[in-house]
Amino acid sequence: MPELPEVQTIVDDLAAAGLVGRRIASCEVLWHNTVRPLSPTEFHHRIIGLRFASLARRGKYILFGLESKPASTGEGPQGAGAAQSLQLLAHLRMTGQFSLVSAEEAPDPHNRAVFTLDDGRQLRFHDTRKFGRLILAEDPERITGRLGPEPLDPSFSVENFYAALRRHKRRIKALLLDQHFLAGLGNIYCDEALYISGIHPLRKSDSISAKEADLLLATIREVLTAALKNRGTSLGDGETNYISDGRRGENGRALQVYGRKGQKCARCGSSIEKIYVAQRGSHFCPSCQPLKPNNPVSPARSGVDPGE
DNA sequence: AATACAGCCTGGACGC
DNA sequence: TGCGTCCAGGCTGTAT
Numbered sequence: 655m656p657e658l659p660e661v662q663t664i665v666d667d668l669a670a671a672g673l674v675g676r677r678i679a680s681c682e683v684l685w686h687n688t689v690r691p692l693s694p695t696e697f698h699h700r701i702i703g704l705r706f707a708s709l710a711r712r713g714k715y716i717l718f719g720l721e722s723k724p725a726s727t728g729e730g731p732q733g734a735g736a737a738q739s740l741q742l743l744a745h746l747r748m749t750g751q752f753s754l755v756s757a758e759e760a761p762d763p764h765n766r767a768v769f770t771l772d773d774g775r776q777l778r779f780h781d782t783r784k785f786g787r788l789i790l791a792e793d794p795e796r797i798t799g800r801l802g803p804e805p806l807d808p809s810f811s812v813e814n815f816y817a818a819l820r821r822h823k824r825r826i827k828a829l830l831l832d833q834h835f836l837a838g839l840g841n842i843y844c845d846e847a848l849y850i851s852g853i854h855p856l857r858k859s860d861s862i863s864a865k866e867a868d869l870l871l872a873t874i875r876e877v878l879t880a881a882l883k884n885r886g887t888s889l890g891d892g893e894t895n896y897i898s899d900g901r902r903g904e905n906g907r908a909l910q911v912y913g914r915k916g917q918k919c920a921r922c923g924s925s926i927e928k929i930y931v932a933q934r935g936s937h938f939c940p941s942c943q944p945l946k947p948n949n950p951v952s953p954a955r956s957g958v959d960p961g962e
Numbered sequence: 963a964a965t966a967c968a969g970c971c972t973g974g975a976c977g978c
Numbered sequence: 979t980g981c982g983t984c985c986a987g988g989c990t991g992t993a994t
Contacts, residue, residue: 655987687970714988747988749972764972783971785988824964833989841987933967934987966994976984 656746657714658805658838658878660886660903664752665711668777671754677705677772685766688781689788700790701769704740713801713837716752717794718742741794743787744779750786753778801837805874816867819859826862827855828932830874839874842887842912845937847874849911854943855929855936881905911937 656664681701683694692700701720708719720740744750757776761768767779767788779788791797803810822829829835830844839847848855851870853862862870881887886903910920915928919939928937 745988747970748986781971782973783987785971787989822963828965831988932965935985964994966992968992969990970988972986974985976982978981978983 655748655840655842656750656886657840657843657881658711659843659881659884659905661714661716661746661838662711662882663885663903664746665709665716668716668752668754669709673706673754673771673777674709675706676775678702678769679772680770682768682770683766684768685781685784687784688766688779688786689790692790697788697790700740701742712798713804713833714745714840715798715801716744716746717798718744739792741791743789743791743794743797745787745789746781747783747785747787749782751780753780801833802835803837805836805838805871806878812868812871815871816862816864819862819867822859824859825855825931826853826857826859827934827936829859831932831934836874838878841934841936842909843874843877843881845912846909847877849938849943850877852942852944854945855931855938856945880908884908911939913937 678701681698683689683697686694689697704720704722706718707721708717710717710719718741720742722739744752754775754777757770757774759776762778762780764780764782765778766781766784766786769777771777779786789797803814818835819826819829822835824832827844827848830839830847831841845855847870851866851873853866853870881903884903884905885901887905887909888902911926914926915937917926918924919926919942922939922941924939924941926937927940928935930936
């Protein structure tokens with residue numbers, strides 16, 4: 655399940671593989687809804703001949719900057735006048751993956767869009783469950799502008815986070831999953847961060863103390879940073895891998911509650927429970943994450959004072 | 963304002 | 979073995 659660390663890993667891999675600068679020689683849309691609301695024909699028509707000019711991530715979106723001007727082969731900022739007219743926004747949802755392979759490579763039945771590049775390689779969008787989306791946007795801000803702050807952005811302060819929590823009365827799990835509140839967290843890292851912070855997923859956000867908010871934001875950052883180092887989480891033996899070059903993310907081992915229903919909490923030995931919050935399976939330890947704040951059970955991170 | 967739920971999808975796990 | 983059923987989940991749109 656691609657969340658911030660997985661999406662960032664893909665962006666980094668695609669950049670390292672030299673996608674930027676390549677021109678789209680041809681494009682084939684194999685599942686019409688992937689490029690909705692455009693038709694495959696219209697999508698093809700608008701993207702053909704454009705050059706990948708930049709690569710970035712915002713929340714769980716991959717942002718491919720596209721330029722119409724042909725690549726200048728020389729060094730230097732020669733293409734200064736090229737208008738960055740269009741962006742391709744990719745959202746992987748549940749099972750989306752990108753790969754950058756030789757056009758000779760055997761096609762996969764789950765490929766939903768294939769971009770053949772001017773160097774003979776293909777950028778392939780693979781998506782088993784067909785939830786993923788490729789959006790061509792002239793004003794990507796209309797989409798990305800609605801996203802909440804980036805949790806790893808150092809300018810996003812704990813004061814801002816705490817104030818934002820207090821503005822809502824929602825269950826903390828539902829709020830953290832809301833991309834308009836905070837961009838990039840998904841079910842896995844949300845469960846992990848709440849567990850490590852000792853916060854029950856059903857706690858109302860305005861019941862979170864300043865101290866807890868401090869711990870929670872620090873924990874979210876730790877969890878995401880660790881996952882980034884591990885190239886994200888690839889779950890299950892047979893599960894298809896989102897990693898662009900076929901390598902698996904190694905973060906699965908680090909998960910402490912996600913997918914561990916019925917197993918023992920590593921900290922206290924209680925049985926991990928699973929409930930549904932905001933229609934998502936939510937894993938937590940009932941004794942380490944009490945519903946009531948100010949419970950004497952201390953949070954997981956060592957060296958943290960359990961509260962006032 | 964917050965929540966619930968259907969819809970979008972397929973493959974794997976499960977029970978019989 | 980093979981079938982049917984359920985479940986997983988991010989996000990949007992609609993209803994409550």
